[in-house]
Amino acid sequence: SAIYALANRRDAFHADAVRIRKSLEKRGETFLLHSYLVSESAVLIQHRLGLGPATAFLSSVRVHTVEWIGADLHEEGRLLLEQLGRRNLELVDCLSFIVMRKRSVTEAFTFDDHFVQQGFRTSAPG
Helix, strand or coil: CHHHHHHCCCCCCHHHHHHHHHHHHHCCCCCEEEHHHHHHHHHHHHHHHCHHHHHHHHHHHHHCEEECCCHHHHHHHHHHHHHHCCCCCCHHHHHHHHHHHHCCCCEECCCCCHHHHCCCEECCCC
16 A cells, blocks of 8 residues: 555555654665565556556566565465455465564555554554
8 A cells, every 4th residue: 555655645544654654764664565565566656556656566566575475475374365364354464464574574554454453563654
């Protein structure tokens, strides 16, 4: 949700996303993404905003830490999705939870309440 909000100036969370990103960068925080999140975000941006914004996002990814999802992590995510059994929870979210826990990350830059429900803090206001 934060990636799309940053890309779309008309998104309801755009101003908050820009402010939060600047604040996190000022604190010296680094951004951790995983390959499924990169792919999902690029598809969403391309479909809603066009090819130019999507390729700009894909080019920007190289400055961040990216966890590449292989077969073992994919299976862990699939099992967690099945275990949690919630229709509105996606594989990408489950993989985010797993990657964050493996890397001892406790805060997510997101406007998605699934992360709070899984015990993470979010950078979202309120």
